[in-house]
Structures are given as C-alpha cells and as structure tokens.
Amino acid sequence: MSENPYQPIDSEIIDIIDESPTIKTFVVVTNGPFKFETGQFVELTLPGEGEAPFTPSSSPNDTEKMEISIMNAGRVTNLLHKCGKGQKVGIRGPFGNGYPIEDFVGKDVYIVGGGVGLAPIRSLFLTLVERAKDFKSIVCRYGARTPEDFIYKKTLHGKWQKIDGVDIKLTVDKANGDWKGNVGVVTTILKGDDVNIKNAVAVVCGPPIMMKFATLKLLEFGFADEQIYLSMEKNMSCGFGKCGHCMIGKYYVCKDGPVFTYDQIKKYPKIWD
Amino acid sequence: METVFTTDLKPLLDAVSQQMELYIPKKSGEFYVFIKYDPASGQTIEFNNIRACTPLKDFLFPVRELAAVFPEAAEAEEVKPFAVFGLKDCDLRALDVLDKVFIEKDFRDPFYVKRRENMFIIASDCFEPAGSCFCNVMDGKPFADKGFDLNISQVEGGFIVEIGSEKGDEFVKKHSNIFKNLPENALDERKKNRTETKKQLAEQNAEMKFDCPVREIFDSSEDSEVYDIEAKTCVECQACTRICPTCHCFYLYDTKQKDYFSKMKMWDSCMRQAYAAVAGGANPNKILGDRIKHRLMHKFVYFLDRYGINMCVGCGRCVDAEAGEVDIREIMKKLYQELKDRDSKLTKVSK
Numbered sequence: 375m376s377e378n379p380y381q382p383i384d385s386e387i388i389d390i391i392d393e394s395p396t397i398k399t400f401v402v403v404t405n406g407p408f409k410f411e412t413g414q415f416v417e418l419t420l421p422g423e424g425e426a427p428f429t430p431s432s433s434p435n436d437t438e439k440m441e442i443s444i445m446n447a448g449r450v451t452n453l454l455h456k457c458g459k460g461q462k463v464g465i466r467g468p469f470g471n472g473y474p475i476e477d478f479v480g481k482d483v484y485i486v487g488g489g490v491g492l493a494p495i496r497s498l499f500l501t502l503v504e505r506a507k508d509f510k511s512i513v514c515r516y517g518a519r520t521p522e523d524f525i526y527k528k529t530l531h532g533k534w535q536k537i538d539g540v541d542i543k544l545t546v547d548k549a550n551g552d553w554k555g556n557v558g559v560v561t562t563i564l565k566g567d568d569v570n571i572k573n574a575v576a577v578v579c580g581p582p583i584m585m586k587f588a589t590l591k592l593l594e595f596g597f598a599d600e601q602i603y604l605s606m607e608k609n610m611s612c613g614f615g616k617c618g619h620c621m622i623g624k625y626y627v628c629k630d631g632p633v634f635t636y637d638q639i640k641k642y643p644k645i646w647d
Numbered sequence: 648m649e650t651v652f653t654t655d656l657k658p659l660l661d662a663v664s665q666q667m668e669l670y671i672p673k674k675s676g677e678f679y680v681f682i683k684y685d686p687a688s689g690q691t692i693e694f695n696n697i698r699a700c701t702p703l704k705d706f707l708f709p710v711r712e713l714a715a716v717f718p719e720a721a722e723a724e725e726v727k728p729f730a731v732f733g734l735k736d737c738d739l740r741a742l743d744v745l746d747k748v749f750i751e752k753d754f755r756d757p758f759y760v761k762r763r764e765n766m767f768i769i770a771s772d773c774f775e776p777a778g779s780c781f782c783n784v785m786d787g788k789p790f791a792d793k794g795f796d797l798n799i800s801q802v803e804g805g806f807i808v809e810i811g812s813e814k815g816d817e818f819v820k821k822h823s824n825i826f827k828n829l830p831e832n833a834l835d836e837r838k839k840n841r842t843e844t845k846k847q848l849a850e851q852n853a854e855m856k857f858d859c860p861v862r863e864i865f866d867s868s869e870d871s872e873v874y875d876i877e878a879k880t881c882v883e884c885q886a887c888t889r890i891c892p893t894c895h896c897f898y899l900y901d902t903k904q905k906d907y908f909s910k911m912k913m914w915d916s917c918m919r920q921a922y923a924a925v926a927g928g929a930n931p932n933k934i935l936g937d938r939i940k941h942r943l944m945h946k947f948v949y950f951l952d953r954y955g956i957n958m959c960v961g962c963g964r965c966v967d968a969e970a971g972e973v974d975i976r977e978i979m980k981k982l983y984q985e986l987k988d989r990d991s992k993l994t995k996v997s998k
Binding site: 384 | 714715723748749869895896900901902903908910915917922923925926927929931932937940941944948949950952953
C-alpha cells in the first residue's frame with residue numbers, strides 16, 4: 375500500500391468493449407504493472423466526479439492491463455459509460471481478499487452467476503482454466519435477463535464451451551430472437567448432481583436476489599454453509615475497513631471480503647438487501 | 648506515577664503555549680468547548696469539571712480534510728505540535744478506540760497518525776458528572792490513570808500534576824520552577840474527591856446495574872422491537888454520531904479544482920438513509936430502526952468482537968446532543984429488561 379492509501383494511481387482507459395445494452399468492459403492501464411488476486415476489487419476514480427468499487431474481470435496473470443466490466447447502474451457508472459478511449463482515471467487497491475483458489479484444488483468448482491456478476495467470475499474462470507488440471511471439474515451456470523444481456527458473448531458461447539473439464543450451461547429470464555436454450559432464472563438450471571457435492575465448492579456472484587435463491591438451492595442440494603463462497607456487493611468506499619459503509623455485522627466487506635463463505639455471514643441481518 | 652503541585656494553572660499553560668498551540672476549555676452556555684489559548688489576551692482559565700462538548704476526534708480527524716490531490720500528489724500538510732487541556736478519562740478511552748481504527752498493523756491513516764504523534768494531552772479529573780454521564784456503566788471512571796502526558800487534579804489550594812509519559816516528564820523537568828512539592832494530604836484529598844465522584848456516578852446510574860456484560864444485552868436484541876419504537880422519536884439529525892467521540896465513519900468524495908483533482912474525506916453518519924445504499928438501489932438499512940440498531944450493534948457488539956474494546960465510553964454526549972428523544976441509556980435499559988423477561992420465561996419453561 376502506498377504511503378497515502380487515498381491516493382489513486384494514474385491510469386488510462388485504452389479500450390472500451392460494448393458487452394450488452396447496459397454493460398461495457400473498460401481496458402485500463404496503470405502506470406506500471408498492477409497486481410491483484412482474482413476476486414479482489416479496485417476503486418476506480420473518474421477524476422473530479424467520484425469513485426466506485428469494481429472487481430476486475432481479467433486474469434490476474436495479466437499485470438500489464440486490467441479489464442473492468444461495468445454496468446450503468448448509478449451516477450459514477452453512468453458517467454463512465456459516456457467516457458471514451460484515452461480517458462484518464464485513477465485506481466486504488468487492490469482491496470480485500472480474493473477467492474481462496476488453493477482451497478479449491480482437487481475439487482469440483484461449481485460457479486453460479488447472474489448478470490454483471492459474471493465479471494468477477496470471468497476473472498476467476500480465467501484463473502482456474504489456466505491450471506484446469508488442478509481441479510476435478512469447472513462447472514458454470516450463468517443466467518442473464520435476455521440473450522442480449524449476456525456479457526463476453528463471443529467466448530461464452532464459443533471458446534469457453536470447448537475447454538476440457540469445463541461444463542457451461544446458460545439460461546435467460548426472457549427468450550427472444552433465435553434463443554434455443556433454457557428459459558428461467560438461474561436456479562432452474564442448477565441440478566443436484568451437477569457436481570459431487572461431497573468434494574465441491576460453490577461460488578456465487580450476481581444480483582442480491584439471485585445470490586439469495588442460488589444459495590438456498592445449494593443448501594437444499596446438501597452444500598454445507600462453508601462450501602458456499604459469496605461475492606458480496608455492498609457500498610465499499612475507503613477499501614480498508616475504516617469508513618464503515620460496507621459493514622455486514624462485524625465484517626467490513628472491503629477488507630474481510632468481498633468473498634465470504636455463507637457460514638461467515640449468515641447470522642447477520644439483511645445480507646441480501 | 649510521579650506527581651508535582653502547582654498553585655496556579657496559568658504559568659503551566661503559558662509554558663505549554665510557548666512550545667505549541669494550546670486549546671483550553673471554555674464554558675459556552677451549559678457546556679464546555681475548546682478554544683485556542685492566547686496567554687496575552689487575559690483569557691480566564693477555566694477548569695472544566697466535566698467533559699467538554701467537543702469530541703477529541705475533532706483534533707485528530709477533522710470534519711473535512713484533503714485526502715489526496717492528483718494527478719500530481721501534493722506535499723503532505725505539515726502538522727505542528729499542539730496540546731489540549733481538560734480531557735477526561737472518557738476522552739482518552741475514545742482515543743484508544745480511534746487508535747485501534749486508524750493505526751493498525753497493516754494500515755496507518757497518515758493524516759491521523761501525524762496529528763496523533765503531535766498531540767500533547769493534559770487530562771483532568773471530573774468533579775461534577777453531567778446528568779447524561781454513564782462512564783461507570785462502560786467500565787470507565789471520572790479520572791484517568793493512563794493515556795495522558797499530564798493529568799491535573801484540583802485540590803485545596805492548587806492542582807496536583809501527575810506525569811503520565813516521557814513527554815510529560817520532560818515538560819515538568821524543563822519547567823521545574825513552576826512546580827512545587829506536593830502538600831501533605833493532597834493525594835488523600837484527591838482520593839477522597841475521586842471516590843466521591845465515583846459514588847455520584849453510581850447513584851445517578853443506579854438503574855443501569857446489569858448482571859451481564861453490556862454486549863450480551865445488545866447481542867440478544869436482534870428481534871427486539873425497541874429499535875423501531877425508539878425510531879419514532881428520532882428526527883434523524885445525526886447529532887449522536889457527529890458528537891460521539893468514537894464514531895469515525897467518513898465519506899470520500901471527489902472535486903475538480905482549476906488545475907488539479909482532489910479526493911476529500913468528510914465525517915459521515917450511519918444514521919443517514921443512503922449511507923449503505925449501492926448504485927443498483929439496494930440498501931440494507933433503509934429503515935430508521937435498522938440504522939439505530941446497526942449503530943448500537945457496532946458500538947456494543949461488532950467493535951468489541953473485532954478490536955477487543957467497547958466502542959461506547961459512556962460520555963453521554965449523544966444524549967445531550969439529541970434533537971429527538973432517542974436515549975442510548977433508555978434503549979439499554981429496555982433491552983436489558985427484555986433479556987431478563989426472556990430469561991425468566993425460559994426458566995419457567997425448563998421447570
């Protein structure tokens with residue numbers, strides 16, 4: 375951490391990819407290599423306007439540039455969506471803990487995602503497939519509102535589907551066009567025998583309501599509370615557990631999370647709100 | 648600890664103010680506030696018998712400060728040594744809380760650390776606790792025995808000055824001409840005064856004699872309706888959090904200046920409705936009663952679990968400042984009663 379933890383690192387948006395009607399991926403370079411662990415997040419400053427937390431969607435092994443997929447959801451993200459290539463931004467971080475990849479070794483990794491929740495999951499996915507042999511299987515279940523709302527469409531429908539040891543299934547809440555896949559929320563494509571629950575971990579990331587019902591479903595299948603890893607979205611601001619906005623009980627999501635096991639946070643009120 | 652004596656506070660404070668900026672208590676209406684001391688101005692030196700209204704955090708963690716300038720980082724602002732006279736045991740215990748937060752093994756807030764290192768603490772004993780003081784309930788007392796550079800106790804004919812640190816010791820040695828040896832019986836008198844004030848606190852808070860740790864009262868209150876009931880009398884003025892010496896939430900925001908950008912850090916309050924809201928619109932603490940609950944759970948349970956000390960020091964400032972009618976002591980008493988009622992029901996059932 376730099377001497378002043380509030381000081382952003384000078385960075386620049388060098389490319390912007392339109393992913394869906396509401397989501398864009400920003401390719402950001404910092405002045406010098408930037409290291410993070412998959413699942414950790416950064417605070418991205420739009421100078422003079424504001425700052426917001428995002429989990430990079432690229433692999434941590436690429437330290438030259440970082441990709442951040444951002445949904446147009448609030449004031450800062452709306453302004454970011456209006457930015458073009460060459461926009462100067464600031465980066466603080468990385469903050470929090472990432473996914474405990476070493477604890478996943480030798481197990482089935484069951485990934486459940488929804489909407490923009492695929493962003494952190496993409497980073498995790500890329501990290502896992504780089505060493506796919508270390509895991510028994512990588513099973514991914516992902517839902518979007520409509521076929522247009524899928525992000526990373528090209529790889530999601532193509533390259534990723536073909537990787538050995540990877541099993542991906544997709545669903546949409548509402549079908550249109552020539553969608554031939556499943557229709558229904560993501561929990562409708564979760565099956566009790568997708569993975570060997572005795573030797574598996576589940577990773578859930580998406581909108582709060584989806585995370586809630588996915589978690590309930592996983593528990594119903596027999597997953598233990600400590601086998602379910604949740605990427606919590608709260609109002610992370612300072613990044614080091616001081617400013618208070620992202621508290622879940624005694625935890626600061628920015629410092630102790632954003633990845634928690636369900637076991638850690640289940641006793642606290644309103645975790646899904 | 649070593650003690651000396653002085654008949655008059657002025658020479659002592661003059662000597663301090665020659666070395667650094669000094670803030671002293673001044674009565675303003677019902678309460679004391681801190682003002683800058685100017686030895687030449689003929690200011691009256693007041694001995695505050697109770698804690699000042701101003702929380703100590705004001706000196707270390709100002710309401711608003713510049714946290715970062717970019718793209719070119721700015722030189723850090725210079726902090727000059729300063730002293731505060733008239734701090735009480737509750738203030739010093741609040742300082743322990745802030746130290747835990749802002750000076751950790753893996754994190755040091757550079758702005759806080761710099762001011763903290765430059766602060767000279769002159770504490771003093773309480774004589775007349777305010778009606779809202781309940782430090783005794785929170786394991787505090789009306790006098791400090793650690794955490795200060797110097798501590799002043801008023802006795803017949805003058806003031807006992809106790810040395811609490813190397814900095815304090817250096818000061819006393821350097822200005823030995825100001826100090827005298829302790830008169831006989833001075834320490835006995837101090838002891839008597841302290842015992843008397845402790846007794847007074849115990850009497851005024853007799854209704855808050857709990858047979859379990861305060862943490863337990865709150866930890867078991869998850870389903871209590873008390874918070875929602877109390878919320879009906881809260882006007883969301885946020886004064887409780889602003890004046891609280893241990894509340895330390897802050898808000899970061901960005902500004903655009905003529906030729907640079909800046910990141911500002913400003914006090915925030917968990918009583919603010921949008922405090923925990925995220926961009927998508929989710930907000931775990933939309934309801935006022937839930938915010939009051941979160942605030943008190945943080946004070947009495949979460950902070951304790953994380954740092955091992957209570958985040959409430961029982962200074963009672965929130966009770967005095969409150970524009971509505973929410974009273975932390977009343978909530979504590981009501982929740983305790985609920986806990987006892989539950990316990991007795993359980994006992995009946997098991998019988």
